[in-house]
Amino acid sequence: MAGGKLSPRQKMINLMYLVFIAMLAMNMSKEVLSAFGLMNEKLTVANEKAAEKNKIAYETLAQKAAEQEKQYGEAKEKTDKLKVAASELYAYIGDLKSRMTGDLEDKKAYETMDKSKFLDELFFKGGKVTKEGKEFVAKIDAFRNDAMAALEGTEVADIIATRFSTDKVTNKDGKKIDWLKYNYEGFPLIASLTKLTQIQADIKATESDALSALLQGELQSAVSMTKYEAMVVFDKGAYYPGEKLSGKVILGKKDPNLTAEKVIINGEEIASEKIQAGQVILDGPAGNVGDKELLGEFKFKEADSTVTIPIKGSYAVIPRPNEALVSADKMNVVYRGLANPLTISIPGVPSNKVAASAPGLKRTSGDKYTMYPGKGSEVNIVVTGTPAGADKAVRSVKKFRIKDIPPAVGMVRGQYDMVKMPKSSVGNVSVAAGLPDFLFDLKLNVSSFKIKVPGQVAIPVSGTRMTARAKQALTKARRNDVITIFDIQASVSGSNYKIKKVLPVNIEITN
Structure with a gap:
């Protein structure tokens, strides 16, 4: 522009024009540097707020896990691991940022932070990535893998994979460039500083996403209809021929992670191992013949208070058997030459009032018998017993096959x-x-x-x-x-x- 056959005056005008453009470029560069600095300040403030928010979420999850360990314990365990990994990477980047600005008297003189020397010398040497550069990338990779493992199966895992990707980057010319070089080689100090602060922001965002995803997953699971089952509740525990059924079918929640702090039935506290999956296992004696009631209460811990849910039910104990029950512990076959165990009983009749007879049959104790079959291919077991209050005895015959021990x-x-x-x-x-x-x-x-x-x-x-x-x-x-x-x-x-x-x-x- 300043060469050729131009007049001295025109050459001077062109030269001044070039100087003017250069000055504009310098001013624009300073504005850009200042913009990066302001962005870095805003990100830093946002990170502090995110840290406080995440702290409250961690404490909330810890409290829920303490109250309902089965339901929230796994989520807490995963977020605890993520918290450790996040803290380590966040602190590492914070230390790196401190070293980058350690020699600066004014940490906010962004217009002077236009050099790329610090990271160029730390991360790159002779056109290759240094040990420190590889360590930086390795720490980001490690955090990404730990976070994805903790959130496996959630949508957040895919977001994390992209958010902390260190794969090669395609530049505007379509060439594959190393991620570290693409992002940090030759950039002004303030630009690199802002990028590092952005990584810290991504770390806090990942913690927040993890807490939300895992807590939401537990809450969705807790209210899912798959947690409910249909339960038939009759007004009576037994009916006689000719009576009408009376009762209801209700939806009840069965959650394996929901356990009560205490359950009391008929004045007695139920053992903890019988309180499970949002229910109580009843295995006590039914009692004598007659109508029975179950009265009690569930006690659940919720925040700083205790929630009480009453229990009320009834059942009947009736002696109306009409057939003996015989079960073979080894299927409906008895083997010749062996002591075959059998259980023989009649509902409503004590075992000492039940009589069972067959060739080779011997009572061992209570309703337990042993069968030593002889010749033939079948044996009939005859069982008799008289229920309390009945006019006549119940008689039943059960047939079993006799087999030889196989080769x-x-x-x-x-x-x-x-x-x-x-x-x-x-x-x-x-x-x-x-x-x-x-x-x-x-x-x-x-x-x-x-x-x-x-x-x-x-x-x-x-x-x-x-x-x-x-x-x-x-x-x-x-x-x-x-x-x-x-x-x-x-x-x-x-x-x-x-x-x-x-x-x-x-x-x-x-x-």
């Missing part, structure tokens, strides 16, 4: 079917038998077996271990030979019952 399997080293082992180990094994899938946990005693080595005659063995003759035959086995242990004779420990069949076990020689 057992031969075992070595606790394994069955095909077992692989070195030739040198086979002579030392102990042969056993077992019933891996049987309902009863039985111990079987092996009395004898036979062993067949390829190319050798089968050798009978008494007991559970190899004899000298069996070991001699084993010396002729080769690698990959399959040795078969069969014709295993076994019986149930503690009885004379002999297992009808025991499947063979094979041993493959590995070397």
Whole structure:
């Protein structure tokens, strides 16, 4: 503009014009620097207010967790972890900001904070990121990961991922630039200072979002209709033929995190382990025949006071059985050769007034019986008893199937079917038998077996271990030979019952 064939006057005018533009640029630069400074001040004040607000929210959550630990305990645990991580990163950035302005006499002389030297030397050297720069990025990454873990499953987790992302940034030319360089290399001191204050603001916002999300989640869960279940409440606990039903169906809240401080029923305080999921477990005696009442109260702690909810209900105890109840502890099958446990009772009739009879049936105590079935495939159990006030006895017949104990399997080293082992180990094994899938946990005693080595005659063995003759035959086995242990004779420990069949076990020689 000041060159070419221009007149001296025109050259002077052009030069003055350039100086004027430069002065405008300098003024604009100072205005921008001041704007950054004012923004930094506002962010700092906002961070202080956010810290106070978050402090109150933390205290509120702590109080709720103390009152209802099951409902708010998990949320408090998550926010406590987030609070520690947030405090560490916030303090680290605060220390970095103090170092950046440590040499400045006037911390508000923003127009003089136009140099980028401090962070350029701290974070970058020779075109590469320094150890301090990597530490800065690592601390942001660590906080992001901790915060996302605490808020996993919430919408806030996605916001945090974006808010604290340190991925490479695409510049206006479409090139991928390192996040640290893109944001902090060559920037005026006040601009970088404001960016750091913004990160602190993001930290406080994340704490606030976490507290709101977790508390809102618990509140939504508490009022969700999934917490309710339909309960049928009759005016009476029992009805006779011809009577009309009277009662109601109501929605009741069943919250596993809601437990009362104290529950009293009929003058007695209920044990704490029976107060659970917004309900009380009743397992006391029903009492004698007649109408009964349940009177009491729930006591809940709410803030600094106690809320009392009355309990009122009734039921009837009636002796109107017409059939015996028989249950088989091992299904409706009894096994020959075993002591099969049975429970036999008649509602409304004491166990000592109930009589049960069948071949092999023996009472052990109260309503507990043991059945030792004999021959045949079925057995009938006849039960009789007379309820109090009844004119005649109740008689019931229940049929059970009789089965033999299923085939057992031969075992070595606790394994069955095909077992692989070195030739040198086979002579030392102990042969056993077992019933891996049987309902009863039985111990079987092996009395004898036979062993067949390829190319050798089968050798009978008494007991559970190899004899000298069996070991001699084993010396002729080769690698990959399959040795078969069969014709295993076994019986149930503690009885004379002999297992009808025991499947063979094979041993493959590995070397």
